[in-house]
Amino acid sequence: MPGGLTQAQAYAAFADAIDNITKTYNDCGISDTVDAKSSYAGTSTYEADINASSQCTPRDEQNTWDAGDLAAGHLAVTCSWTVDGTTSNLRELVEADVRYNTTDNNFTNSPSSSCVNLYDIRAVGTHEAGHVFGMDHVSAAHPDLTMSPSINACDTSDRTLGRGDYLTLEAIY
Ligand SMILES: [Zn+2]
Incomplete structure (x- = not known):
């Protein structure tokens, strides 16, 4: 698990990240009218169908x-x-x-003021959950949006959506 979390801690962090998308937590005071939903089916011995070259492999019908x-x-x-x-x-x-x-990067669930070179599990997870729910990257000219293509170490700001992220979800759901 990222950040050396237990499976239960990781589940809580992942669920929080997914909620940030389905409940559209945002910086803009926009209330949630997006119908995207998720539910947790439990732990699994299945693995994500993604290989060490970041290529998608044949799916196993489990969302992991x-x-x-x-x-x-x-x-x-x-x-x-x-x-x-x-x-x-x-x-x-x-x-x-x-x-x-987790082979090439270190993660944390709560970046501290002395954080160096650790990536925020929930900020990264919120971005990935955005992909799960159908969002693509926006251009790097919009660094404040969760769906911008990169994130700085120790930066938690992608946990909350920007207006462009919200409007994209609203258009899909
Ligand atoms: Zn991405």
Whole structure:
């Protein structure tokens, strides 16, 4: 698990990150009208279907968050699988997996004032949960949005969405 967390602590951190998306916690005072939902199915021996080169591998029909090795330079990766939608022209999500790269990076669940070179599990997780729920990256010209392509060490600001993140979720859900 990232940050040396126990499985229970990691679950709490991942759930918080996912809630930041489904409940659209934001910096802008916008109330949540997004219908995205999640539920926790329990611990598993399945692994995220993502290999050490950050490539998506064949899906196993389990939505899994875990930690392991990814391509250097990647803090975390989300792989998602979709099918043609039955009721709209949007794709329907059938599986999404998230892996933190704990081989090449160090993480923390609560960056302190002396934090150096540790990435915030929930900020990274909120960004990855954004991918799970169908959001792509915005350009690097919008560094304050959760879906900007990079994050600084010790930075927790991506735990809360910006207006652009919110509007994207609102458009999908
Ligand atoms: Zn990303």
